[in-house]
Amino acid sequence: GGGGGRLHFHWDMLHTGDEYSPVATIKGSISNRGGAGDHGGRFGEKGTMTGKMCPKGLYGTFCLECPIGTYKNVEGSDKRLCTPCPPEHLPSRAKFVYVRGGVSEPVCPYKCVSDKYRLPNCYTPLEELVYTFGGPLPFALLLSCVVVVLGLLLSTLSSRLLILSFYGSSSIENPSSHCLPHLLSLSEVRGAKFDDTQTHAYRMYFMGPNTFREPWHLPYSPPDAIIEIVYEDAFNRFIDEINSTAAYDWWEGSVHSILSVLANPCAWSWKQWRRRRKIHRLQEYVKSQYDHSCLRSCRSRALYKGMKVGATPDLMVAYVDFFLGGDEKRVDMVSIIQKRFPMCILFGGDGSYMSPYSLHSDALLTNLLGQHIPPSVWHRFVAGLNAQLRTVRHGSIRSALLPVIRWMNSHGNPQLEFHGVRIELGWFQATASGYYQLGILVFVGDFPLNQSVSFSRSDDESPRNSSAGSSKSLIELQQNLIQPGHGLSRKRINGGINGGLINEISLESLQYRRDILFPFSLLLNNTRPVGRQDTLVRLISILLLADLSVTLLALLQFYWLAIAAFLAILLILPLSLLCPFPAGLNALLSKEMRRASLTRIYALWNATSLTNVFVAFICGVIHSGFFSDKLDDKTNIWNVIRDDDEWWVLPTVLLLLKSVQARFLDWHVANLEVPDFSLLCPDPDTFWAYESGA
DSSP states (O other): OOOOOEEEEOOSOOOOGGGOOOSOOOSSOOOOOOOOOGGGOOOOOOOEEEEOOOOTTEETTTTEEOOTTEEOOSOOOOGGGOEEOOGGGSOTTEEEOOOTTOOOSSSOOEEESSTTSBTTTTBOHHHHHHHHTTSHHHHHHHHHHHHHHHHHHHHHHHHHHHHHHHHHHHHOOOGGGGOOOOOOOGGGSTTOOOOHHHHEEEEEEOBSOOOSSSOOBOOSSOOTTTTTTBOHHHHHHHHHHHHHHHSOOHHHHHHHHHHHHHOHHHHHHHHHHHHHHHHHHHHHIIIIISOOTTBSOHHHHHHTOSEEEEEOTTSSOEEEEEEOOSOSOHHHHHHHHHTTOSEEEEOBSOSSSSSOOBOOOOHHHHHHHHTTSOHHHHHHHHHHHHHHHTTOOGGGHHHHHHHHHHHIIIIIHHHHHTTTEEEEEEEEOOOTTSOOEEEEEEEESSOOTTOOOOOOOOTTSOHHHHHHHHHHHHHHHHHHHOOTTSOOOOEEETTTEEEEEOOTTGGGGOOOOOOTTGGGGGTSOOOOOOOOHHHHHHHHHHHHHHHHHHHHHHHHHHHHHOHHHHHHHHHTTBTTTTTHHHHHHHHHTSOHHHHHHHHHHHHHHHHHTHHHHHHHHHHHHHHHHHOOOOOSOHHHHHHHHHHHGGGGHHHHHHHHHHHHHHHHHHHHHHHHHOOOGGGGOSOHHHHHHTGGGO
8 A cells, every 4th residue: 555645744933931822723633544555465654744843841743732740941842852840849738730831941830739828838827937947846946945035034023023012012001090080880989899709699601602593591590599689580581681682683693604605714703703792782781781670689789780791701601790789688698608619610612723612710710719729729720721621622522521630630639629629520501402511610618419518627637638528528429410321410500500520431421513614623623832932933934925825826827727717716715715824924923912813713714725725626637637638649639638737736735735834823822822831741749839930
């Protein structure tokens, strides 16, 4: 057969670059085969098909553009002249792009796989910041140095302000000397004052935890200790009125519920504010609005001095003190005063991190017990007991109360019995909801249950012998109150308070409930002091600034990963992620008397912000699993996934910072609240050796 012939395309004008356009298009096919021979002869040879030599970037007969990812920097038409672009010039988050007219240089054009990355290195703004300083390691070292320097400056400023506030408070004049004259009430005129200690008859405690669901309330029917100084019908009407005053409005509880979901520390501050307003309202009601008509004493009704409302500093326990008017019969006065003991003193707090258990001894209690115990001994005992009580958590009350009971038996009672007094731990005032209050029962002298006998001893009897007899009677009393293997017995102690004594046997039957925030106790718990206060303040200052820095970097990182993730981390829970920094500054730069309470709020914000950190982990997992960019180049896909998988680094660092910060804050609060380490001395003799300085 004949040959295929020769076909040559000679293009007149070939445009390159942005002006390039295909010179020809073919529909069908072009064949250059030779013809077939007759009678089974051989085929003719193939012909040739050529074209004009193509410029750079183009190849083939029709001068087409080299494929994406290749370049051609020489003239010619052979496809093999289109060389693959060097991969070292392509960032891991980039892919080669189409260029009109082909690529004629080894550095091929590319673009980032997503608009969230920026050329030329396809970095996020956070990565651009990091690599501006040489990479992750140099940037981390530089940031650490800056944070440490600023933290040391902040701790120094905190110490300076503390010193200035101390000297400033000592130099302030007493403003009472400059008060304007005012009209005195009848109870304040000369001759109308009387000693509260001598006329105090009974302290009646409010029941309930003082929450919006279960506010304070007083029980009906007057206790046995005051039944002779009040009118029972009028007393019950007084109970109705004061319980109505102590109740909260519905909107107060609604605001608290909303804040509990959105910002738990704000809910705590709101509750404390409403509690403070409530106790002021109760005090004002009893002091000036109620006519004291339930009292039998004419003098008490006239002077409005027969009842007073008070509360512990943490606003967890409130009480009404009843006083004698002075115009009762002498026999009645002696009988009422003798009924003071055994005296029940309830602990403030509820065993939570924000309100640890504590024994608040006001001036009235100190003076009452000062008739039997030297004030220095009583103050030392209260300080030591509070150092033990602050570590008791309600969620693990059985195991936490055991060291307190042993401390009272080894440190407290041996010294108090020398003065004829014994202290027993107990639970009191259980409500229908299962809430009860812890406290102590103060016994004086030798007496049977429900019968007050004043403590006395003969001249030839030593205090030790007298206290030994009293101790024996108290042991019998305790055995009557509590039977091994049974729950705590409900008895009328001192004629007014339901409860029972707690010892190592009855402790196992003590009931308690854990709330939904119990897991936070792993971070927030009241510990023993560790000392090194200045070092702790420096470390907390450094961690506070490091926390803020890593938080801002994490927000910047997730903002470029996904706007939805950024908003979720910032708003679940709202305010919690950024509020630890101002709360920490407020705690570090506050006055000494408020530092412990403000540090607790700072610790609560720090623990609450862990919710935002967990949301960051969830958003990161969702982003990695469902929203990864889909690319054609398998190698680039692997590189992108590898780089995006580093989202977990900053949330993990933030989680570690907040965990360490929480532990340091626990120690810091313990150092502030228990500055005297001798209170935790295991040796009783060494503990009481510091009695004179208590």
